Amino acid sequence: MIQVGVNGYGTIGKRVADAVAAQPDMVLRGVAKRSPNHEAESAVKREYDLYAADPDRTDEFEAVGLPPAGTLSDLLADVDVVVDCCPAGVGAQNRDIYDAHDVRVVFQGGEDATVADASFTARTAFETARDADAVRVVSCNSTGLARLLAPVAESFGVETARVTLIRRGGDPAQTDRGPINDIVPDPVGLPSHHGPDVNTVLPGVDVDTAALKAPVTAMHTHSVNVTLETTPTADEVRRLLADESRLFLIPEGAGIDGAGALKEYAMDLGRPRGDLWENCLWGESVHVSGRDLYLFQNVHQEADVVPENVDAIRAMATDTAAAESMATTDQALGVGL
Amino acid sequence: MIQVGVNGYGTIGKRVADAVAAQPDMVLRGVAKRSPNHEAESAVKREYDLYAADPDRTDEFEAVGLPPAGTLSDLLADVDVVVDCCPAGVGAQNRDIYDAHDVRVVFQGGEDATVADASFTARTAFETARDADAVRVVSCNSTGLARLLAPVAESFGVETARVTLIRRGGDPAQTDRGPINDIVPDPVGLPSHHGPDVNTVLPGVDVDTAALKAPVTAMHTHSVNVTLETTPTADEVRRLLADESRLFLIPEGAGIDGAGALKEYAMDLGRPRGDLWENCLWGESVHVSGRDLYLFQNVHQEADVVPENVDAIRAMATDTAAAESMATTDQALGVGL
Amino acid sequence: MIQVGVNGYGTIGKRVADAVAAQPDMVLRGVAKRSPNHEAESAVKREYDLYAADPDRTDEFEAVGLPPAGTLSDLLADVDVVVDCCPAGVGAQNRDIYDAHDVRVVFQGGEDATVADASFTARTAFETARDADAVRVVSCNSTGLARLLAPVAESFGVETARVTLIRRGGDPAQTDRGPINDIVPDPVGLPSHHGPDVNTVLPGVDVDTAALKAPVTAMHTHSVNVTLETTPTADEVRRLLADESRLFLIPEGAGIDGAGALKEYAMDLGRPRGDLWENCLWGESVHVSGRDLYLFQNVHQEADVVPENVDAIRAMATDTAAAESMATTDQALGVGL
Amino acid sequence: MIQVGVNGYGTIGKRVADAVAAQPDMVLRGVAKRSPNHEAESAVKREYDLYAADPDRTDEFEAVGLPPAGTLSDLLADVDVVVDCCPAGVGAQNRDIYDAHDVRVVFQGGEDATVADASFTARTAFETARDADAVRVVSCNSTGLARLLAPVAESFGVETARVTLIRRGGDPAQTDRGPINDIVPDPVGLPSHHGPDVNTVLPGVDVDTAALKAPVTAMHTHSVNVTLETTPTADEVRRLLADESRLFLIPEGAGIDGAGALKEYAMDLGRPRGDLWENCLWGESVHVSGRDLYLFQNVHQEADVVPENVDAIRAMATDTAAAESMATTDQALGVGL
Ligand SMILES: NC(=O)c1ccc[n+]([C@@H]2O[C@H](COP(=O)([O-])OP(=O)(O)OC[C@H]3O[C@@H](n4cnc5c(N)ncnc54)[C@H](O)[C@@H]3O)[C@@H](O)[C@H]2O)c1
Ligand SMILES: NC(=O)c1ccc[n+]([C@@H]2O[C@H](COP(=O)([O-])OP(=O)(O)OC[C@H]3O[C@@H](n4cnc5c(N)ncnc54)[C@H](O)[C@@H]3O)[C@@H](O)[C@H]2O)c1
Ligand SMILES: NC(=O)c1ccc[n+]([C@@H]2O[C@H](COP(=O)([O-])OP(=O)(O)OC[C@H]3O[C@@H](n4cnc5c(N)ncnc54)[C@H](O)[C@@H]3O)[C@@H](O)[C@H]2O)c1
Ligand SMILES: NC(=O)c1ccc[n+]([C@@H]2O[C@H](COP(=O)([O-])OP(=O)(O)OC[C@H]3O[C@@H](n4cnc5c(N)ncnc54)[C@H](O)[C@@H]3O)[C@@H](O)[C@H]2O)c1
Structure with a gap:
């Protein structure tokens, strides 16, 4: 032990x-x-x-x-x-x-x-x-990106990944964190340090990140683009990602539209603290156009x-x-x- | 059964x-x-x-x-x-x-x-x-008020209760509810209907309510004043309320400063969905001046x-x-x- | 007349x-x-x-x-x-x-x-x-994108533009709009309709958009990537954009960090209603890496x-x-x- | 000069x-x-x-x-x-x-x-x-309370005023202020220091205040109760307050429902920075029951x-x-x- x-x-x-x-x-x-x-x-x-x-x-x-x-x-x-x-x-x-x-x-x-x-x-x-x-x-964001990009890189090749990170301003009990009514480029200089941090665990994958801070507490949201080296279909991408144990493909039609519903879902399943240890990817958002893959994912900063x-x-x-x-x-x- | x-x-x-x-x-x-x-x-x-x-x-x-x-x-x-x-x-x-x-x-x-x-x-x-x-x-608000006012009325007598209800705008997963950056008197006419609703289960207690809607999702907050018929000490009030099974007196010094920390506390204790079935009263807020009792309490709208x-x-x-x-x-x- | x-x-x-x-x-x-x-x-x-x-x-x-x-x-x-x-x-x-x-x-x-x-x-x-x-x-978002992409396309050529639109949930006086504590992919399907709308006024420029709704009221925020056909320096891009009458390059070091400060700036200059008719681009965010241009811009939905x-x-x-x-x-x- | x-x-x-x-x-x-x-x-x-x-x-x-x-x-x-x-x-x-x-x-x-x-x-x-x-x-809150309570005390006598102050968490451009999704009793101890501060400019009027911090930036909201020494009608109170130059009685039916609409109104009137130098009282909220006066007012913290x-x-x-x-x-x- x-x-x-x-x-x-x-x-x-x-x-x-x-x-x-x-x-x-x-x-x-x-x-x-x-x-x-x-x-x-x-x-x-x-x-x-x-x-x-x-x-x-x-x-x-x-x-x-x-x-x-x-x-x-x-x-x-x-x-x-x-x-x-x-x-x-x-x-x-x-x-x-x-x-x-x-x-x-x-x-x-x-x-x-x-x-x-x-x-x-x-x-x-x-x-x-x-x-x-x-x-x-x-970090929570780097963990979420590495989990996503690793299988994509292995199966389809990554030429460049470009990710906008809309970060939660503070955790739910942190009452001294803002912003209250603003979206703050943070850092304003581009690309942000998150890409290099991803490379500490996933070297060789080109990833440019842009980060902002938003008045929410429940999860980070990632708007992801990956220019691939191949041209899979969206369904092939979905299948690949669905196979990863720490990725959760949010099903279409389930009425899950944001971080609130995701946490609700986790709590309804009896998860302690409503924790979502998995990246949460909107299955419906997965789209491939030429070599460009697009998708949205959410990351539960407290849990992943x-x-x-x-x-x-x-x-x-x-x-x-x-x-x-x-x-x-x-x-x-x-x-x- | x-x-x-x-x-x-x-x-x-x-x-x-x-x-x-x-x-x-x-x-x-x-x-x-x-x-x-x-x-x-x-x-x-x-x-x-x-x-x-x-x-x-x-x-x-x-x-x-x-x-x-x-x-x-x-x-x-x-x-x-x-x-x-x-x-x-x-x-x-x-x-x-x-x-x-x-x-x-x-x-x-x-x-x-x-x-x-x-x-x-x-x-x-x-x-x-x-x-x-x-x-x-x-309703959640009326339940929370009845639980609080009943023992107070029984033990100390209530001349008039005056409560400002700062209501959560929507539940955590309701993404179509606002306001975003406003506190809305709702209804703007005073007193609000909440007082009469309390009287459906607690007749004979004079209670005037003022209600507003705020950009929060976790709990309602009540700012409570009760003009009593007697003059207990704050400690007597605290002891009375601590004895009620569905009232929770938030201890001083525990670092619980708002709804976020309250929910965190509930989740740390393993409560399903972080549910707080009890009214949550700030022990430190309980104050008596003459016949006027003041306190803050929070109500978990989804659970109480x-x-x-x-x-x-x-x-x-x-x-x-x-x-x-x-x-x-x-x-x-x-x-x- | x-x-x-x-x-x-x-x-x-x-x-x-x-x-x-x-x-x-x-x-x-x-x-x-x-x-x-x-x-x-x-x-x-x-x-x-x-x-x-x-x-x-x-x-x-x-x-x-x-x-x-x-x-x-x-x-x-x-x-x-x-x-x-x-x-x-x-x-x-x-x-x-x-x-x-x-x-x-x-x-x-x-x-x-x-x-x-x-x-x-x-x-x-x-x-x-x-x-x-x-x-x-x-729309306000399409106007903001067309103004930005037109000069970039003319001077440097646009292979593909990829933009994440973090939209304000409602205007300041709209108290019935949410979300309160969520970032909502909206629409969740990618790419969003905003790209095609840009093409109604700027045909021939390939632009993929991803849109979300955030609990803010003051401005939209765009996280922009453009894969160019040429490789200008960041300064060349800045100079180009600074020349456009309806683009405002937020100067570095001025202490403007978000929509709140931008509106404050506009109000301090005596603008009616604090209106920002210009796209507001963070000069500091403009970055070129290879043929990839990155930048953040804000759009005042009520004014542009x-x-x-x-x-x-x-x-x-x-x-x-x-x-x-x-x-x-x-x-x-x-x-x- | x-x-x-x-x-x-x-x-x-x-x-x-x-x-x-x-x-x-x-x-x-x-x-x-x-x-x-x-x-x-x-x-x-x-x-x-x-x-x-x-x-x-x-x-x-x-x-x-x-x-x-x-x-x-x-x-x-x-x-x-x-x-x-x-x-x-x-x-x-x-x-x-x-x-x-x-x-x-x-x-x-x-x-x-x-x-x-x-x-x-x-x-x-x-x-x-x-x-x-x-x-x-x-302070802005004390100024707002003194302006309101002075005429009320002069005309109708104040036995006790009890006010819940729902304070804006930060000014619009302050991105480092919270809370994001919480209402924080602040201070949690009751009554708050605001009452004594009012007494520095309005001695002899008994006023108990309870203060909280909310995730809004535009204005403070006051939920006011005054136990009077006399029993005016609501209309008499409204008339008294309407006569005060630095009080603005928000008219019924004008569609002004919160701080956002109030600021919009001020900006539409060409006020610099949308400033509301006057207390803004909801005329519709003014209510008298026995000797108890109730009303809501908003205070523009930056301007009053x-x-x-x-x-x-x-x-x-x-x-x-x-x-x-x-x-x-x-x-x-x-x-x-
Ligand atoms: N919160 C998140 O979303 C998140 C996500 C991923 C990684 N992280 C990282 O995890 C780490 C912890 O963050 P957190 O959010 O849990 O912080 P936290 O503030 O919630 O918890 C920190 C704990 O450490 C205690 N502490 C403070 N100083 C200490 C000391 N000298 N010795 C021992 N304990 C001390 C505090 O009392 C508190 O209990 C940080 O490196 C953070 O960047 C946080
Ligand atoms: N949410 C709160 O904070 C809260 C607190 C106290 C009381 N209430 C009251 O509880 C009641 C339920 O509110 P809620 O918040 O749980 O609502 P909800 O919207 O979360 O749930 C309502 C459920 O009813 C289902 N439904 C809708 N129409 C139906 C029909 N015709 N037949 C059967 N099911 C139907 C919906 O699919 C949904 O599952 C309301 O009266 C509400 O005022 C709500
Ligand atoms: N608000 C924004 O951020 C924004 C930005 C760009 C474009 N737009 C577009 O501008 C248009 C107007 O939007 P808005 O935000 O100004 O709306 P709004 O709700 O603020 O104003 C609409 C006005 O139209 C009036 N109205 C309603 N029905 C009417 C009718 N049948 N005849 C005459 N007047 C009527 C309303 O009373 C109101 O004064 C919409 O197409 C909207 O999509 C809005
Ligand atoms: N903001 C409000 O809502 C509000 C309302 C009423 C009263 N007040 C009070 O007004 C005062 C000012 O608050 P504010 O909100 O305008 O603050 P602020 O932070 O907006 O402005 C303070 C200004 O003082 C400058 N400054 C800082 N240190 C200085 C120094 N040593 N010498 C000269 N200038 C210095 C800063 O650069 C800034 O320009 C405070 O006492 C505050 O409590 C503020």
């Missing part, structure tokens, strides 16, 4: 913790957190051992009736792999303490690529994690990287093959719609 | 169906729907028997691989009570078919009060349903009426006492935070 | 009326409206003769102290050209009455192309209006078609050359930032 | 500058700004002398072709009164430099009341400014304090009577709908 800890128990951390706890070959030894807020309370209700990430704030946890099982160091002493889910940039600051405890670490996409030995997405870069002490799961984190752990800590790891992960979580 | 059917399987209907299915003394015989969209698919995935509400559209269900178990009439033939969860106003049109099948019926708050023999909230009007053939569970529907069924179909019914409902659902 | 009337005095109609009134060679004979709301009142305050579009509702105007100067027929009797600014689809219904009065008519982009003899944008299709009895100014309507009138009613008409229009309005 | 300078040329500063420039008895000597952004450019286009607020950043202004007329000190040397419109809290830091130049100063509502000798609203506290070296115009700033200058620098000053201000600006 792989002993795993999670440091940073927020949007991503709590989902990774649940996913690890659900794996047949992993044990969640505990989660570390800085502040004893409602998320700390719910960790305890889930019977996760709660550790104080900041040893100086242990008493704050005690004050609200959530006495920690120890500090981050205590947790690190017990694990093979730690998953760092701290806010963007904090992971890099944590690198020293992980090295000091000689644990392997999985970072998140808010960190610079240089934080780790390799960047990771299970579909495209599983093997890069083999000998790594630290890997970085790429979660199975990737699980696979990253397995890639680093075992010699399980990629396909087997992904199958195990998906089976344990219920990935696949 | 009470045999129950649900007609109209949308936002409210699917939740009522789940809640009925979870009761120890009820059997969900099936759900009826007009259109075979993704919600129909998820009903089938939940192994609910799916009936075609409109007999002329049976073939549409077959066309998408969801052959119905029969039509609405077939369902009505098998049940003691039907819960009508059709869009506002459609319930009244359905009254004839329910009468023809001689089934008791629970309507929702989108119907006029005249649709039924009595209006219903378990906390305040359980007994009114006893001899009724038809009851109407009042759900336990009420269950109790309405039991009130009509059994002679279970109110307290026992509410306890059974709450226990089966997991109400109480 | 060209005698002009405006039928339909809403978002577009009131702007067209002001623009006509400002021209040295046109007389605004009056505006017709159906309902005597605040826009009718403001027409009167601007001293425009107000006509009742619906003869049966004349008394409603009188009731609120806005007695009309006559009915639509009276207005039509006095004009050379009527500009129909009624809601989408209503224009087609009005065609008969215009024909009966033998007046030339300018329709708006909400009508089908078949409503008129020709579609119109001054930059690309001025001459098509010469012998026409009726022209249709294309206004100068086009003026030119359409002149094209139909005079033999003024395109360049002269556009210069006159721009001078009278103050177009050009 | 009163020599006036404005320090801080943003949302409030640019409006105050325009308002000062429009007065018959004032000269706008210049405006000072820190950064040479698009607002600086528009100041120059308006032919206002532009000064560098930060002497170390003069060259930044030169770099973009906006050479400043001098530094803040130069401006202060020339004026009788400076209006500080810097971001909240910065005004207090500026106090020393104003004192050093021995100029009178008008601060804004983002500062603590202690920044100045007196707080100011023309309707209720004109005389407090007479001998003051520094006054603070209260502007005439107050002008009057504050006149109150400090002249012995003009309040009524005369307000009439002059209103006449020069065009206040009164």
Whole structure:
């Protein structure tokens, strides 16, 4: 059994913790957190051992009736792999303490690529994690793009992909994020950094991205164009994509018209937190004209990287093959719609 | 066992169906729907028997691989009570078919009060349903207000309650509802009809309401003032409210600052669809100055009426006492935070 | 002097009326409206003769102290050209009455192309209006695209243009339009009808569009890619576009980051209603990589078609050359930032 | 002629500058700004002398072709009164430099009341400014409440006013302000600080406020209850309020249903920036039941304090009577709908 800890128990951390706890070959030894807020309370209700990430704030946890099982160091002493889910940039600051405890670490996409030995997405870069002490799961948007472009590149060849990313302004509980009534080019300079980030896990595929920030909280939306090297039919593309375990082809006629309905669908199926671990592609939008493929997809920013984190752990800590790891992960979580 | 059917399987209907299915003394015989969209698919995935509400559209269900178990009439033939969860106003049109099948019926708050023999909230009007053939569970806002005002009136006396209702513009998946960047007095005439609606289940309590529509989807927010007949302390009020099973006092310092965090909290606790069946009151907001009580509460429009529907069924179909019914409902659902 | 009337005095109609009134060679004979709301009142305050579009509702105007100067027929009797600014689809219904009065008519982009003899944008299709009895100014999005793509095609050649249109959900005062918290592919089928609409005024340019609806009210945002036939530098593209009178290159470093700041800028410059008649392109976003041009532009949906309507009138009613008409229009309005 | 300078040329500063420039008895000597952004450019286009607020950043202004007329000190040397419109809290830091130049100063509502000798609203506290070296115009919300409550208190007596303030989350161009999809009690503790702030200009009127932040940018909305000391009819209240020059009673039937339509109305009337200097009260909402008055009003946060700033200058620098000053201000600006 792989002993795993999670440091940073927020949007991503709590989902990774649940996913690890659900794996047949992993044990969640505990989660570390800085502040004893409602998320700390719910960790305890889930019977996760709660550790104080900041040893100086242990008493704050005690004050609200959530006495920690120890500090981050205590947790690190017990694990093979730690998953760092701290806010963007904090992971890099944590690198020293992980090295000091000689644990392997999985970072998140808010960190610079240089934080780790390799960047990771299970579909495209599983093997890069083999000998790594630290890997970085790429961001939600990059994960979503790599999953889509990899099979397209393999089957039809990609001359150039051009993607407009309409990013959610903030997560649902982030009340200090905007915009309120605006679409903001962000960054305004083109192409955006997202394309190069995709290339850290999918090298050799030419992808230009343009990114904007929108007043929505539920999902990112991607408007995708790919100039292919061949001329498949739209149906061939649909069939290819439908075969990918972490892609969900939204059926026509089901009345799913946006992120709200997608989340509703996930919740109706009993998904925890309404999580959509899969890219959600509108089947109806898939169109090929000459060598130009067009489609819309949505990415649930809070969820799509979660199975990737699980696979990253397995890639680093075992010699399980990629396909087997992904199958195990998906089976344990219920990935696949 | 009470045999129950649900007609109209949308936002409210699917939740009522789940809640009925979870009761120890009820059997969900099936759900009826007009259109075979993704919600129909998820009903089938939940192994609910799916009936075609409109007999002329049976073939549409077959066309998408969801052959119905029969039509609405077939369902009505098998049940003691039907819960009508059709869009506002459609319930009244359905009254004839329910009468023809001689089934008791629970309507929702989108119907006029005249649709039924009595209006219903378990906390305040359980007994009114006893001899009724038809009851109407009042709207999400009225339910939330009755639950709050009833104990306050009983313990401290209510001279006048004045409530500003900042209503969500639409449910999360309703993409055709606005406003986008506006707060709309709705109705602009004061006081709004919500106060009289509260009085259908809580007569004798003077309550003036002012309602507006806001560009949010997750919850309604109530800004509440009550001029009391006595002068309790804020702590006495908090203690009283904390004792009510369907009121949740949001703890201070937990980092819950709005509807987004409330839903996050519910989802972290594993609530299906992140449902908050309880009124959510900010403990920190409770303030008494002279005889004036002030507080903020949030109401999850999609969820708070759900336990009420269950109790309405039991009130009509059994002679279970109110307290026992509410306890059974709450226990089966997991109400109480 | 060209005698002009405006039928339909809403978002577009009131702007067209002001623009006509400002021209040295046109007389605004009056505006017709159906309902005597605040826009009718403001027409009167601007001293425009107000006509009742619906003869049966004349008394409603009188009731609120806005007695009309006559009915639509009276207005039509006095004009050379009527500009129909009624809601989408209503224009087609009005065609008969215009024909009966033998007046030339300018329709708006909400009508089908078949409503008129020709579609119109001054930059690309001025001459098509010469012998026409009726022209249709294309929609705000199509106008914005034609203005951008025409000079690019002329100077650098367009192999294919691919544009993602992130459309505003509703105009600022439309409180019944959504979405509230969603980005909706609309239409979900690709490519959208906007490309063919551009081709009605700019034939021969290959343009694929993808359209979505967003919870914003101020402007549309376009994420543009053009595969060129040549390889200009970004600066050459910027210089070309800066030379176009109805394109505004947002300067770098000015602190303009979205539609809110753009409108603020327009209002600070004293523009009526903060109108931006020009396409607004982020200079900083212009990027060329190989033959691929990328840029972001914003289009003020309420305003960009206004100068086009003026030119359409002149094209139909005079033999003024395109360049002269556009210069006159721009001078009278103050177009050009 | 009163020599006036404005320090801080943003949302409030640019409006105050325009308002000062429009007065018959004032000269706008210049405006000072820190950064040479698009607002600086528009100041120059308006032919206002532009000064560098930060002497170390003069060259930044030169770099973009906006050479400043001098530094803040130069401006202060020339004026009788400076209006500080810097971001909240910065005004207090500026106090020393104003004192050093021995100029009178008008601060804004983002500062603590202690920044100045007196707080100011023309309707209720004109005389407090007479001998003051520094006054603070209260915030947009407090200004709006004082204007409403003063006449009500004078004519009908106020036992207690209870107001729910649904505040705009950010101004239209502020893309970093939220919330996106939430209504946030802010502050969650009740009553909010707005009531005491109103009392700085309207002492002796009991007013309890509850404040929330909403995802809108155009206006604040107030849901108002006043328990009166007398029992006027709604019409008497309407007549009283209609007589106040800085209150606008939105007429029934005009089709104005929210902030979007209000701004549209202002823009249609040619108001600069669509500014609504007046409180906007829905006439239809005014209701009296017993001694309880209810109504809705909207406040344009960017504009309502502007005439107050002008009057504050006149109150400090002249012995003009309040009524005369307000009439002059209103006449020069065009206040009164
Ligand atoms: N939210 C998303 O949509 C998303 C998607 C993909 C990747 N990511 C990346 O995941 C990472 C985490 O983001 P998130 O959205 O979960 O953030 P979050 O703010 O929701 O959670 C961060 C958690 O870390 C805790 N924390 C803060 N400082 C800490 C420290 N020094 N030690 C331990 N814990 C600390 C916080 O209390 C919080 O619980 C970031 O790199 C982010 O870029 C986020
Ligand atoms: N959504 C809320 O927030 C909320 C809260 C409290 C009460 N209510 C009330 O609950 C009722 C249902 O509202 P909802 O939000 O669930 O609506 P909904 O639109 O989400 O669901 C209605 C369902 O009824 C189906 N339907 C439509 N016509 C039908 C017919 N003739 N026969 C059978 N089924 C039909 C629709 O297909 C849909 O599945 C209304 O009275 C509403 O006012 C809604
Ligand atoms: N609003 C935009 O962003 C926009 C942009 C470009 C083009 N358009 C097109 O312009 C046209 C007008 O749109 P709008 O946004 O100004 O609409 P609007 O709803 O703002 O205004 C329409 C006006 O027409 C009046 N009206 C309705 N029926 C009428 C009738 N039978 N006779 C006379 N008047 C009638 C209404 O009272 C209203 O004043 C549509 O074709 C639309 O597609 C709109
Ligand atoms: N925006 C509103 O809705 C509103 C309403 C009423 C009162 N107020 C108050 O008015 C004041 C100004 O707010 P605003 O919204 O206009 O802010 P803003 O951010 O729009 O403008 C502030 C301006 O001050 C400049 N500035 C920053 N630091 C400066 C310095 N040290 N010296 C000189 N200039 C400096 C900025 O460049 C900017 O031009 C605040 O006290 C605020 O609370 C704002």
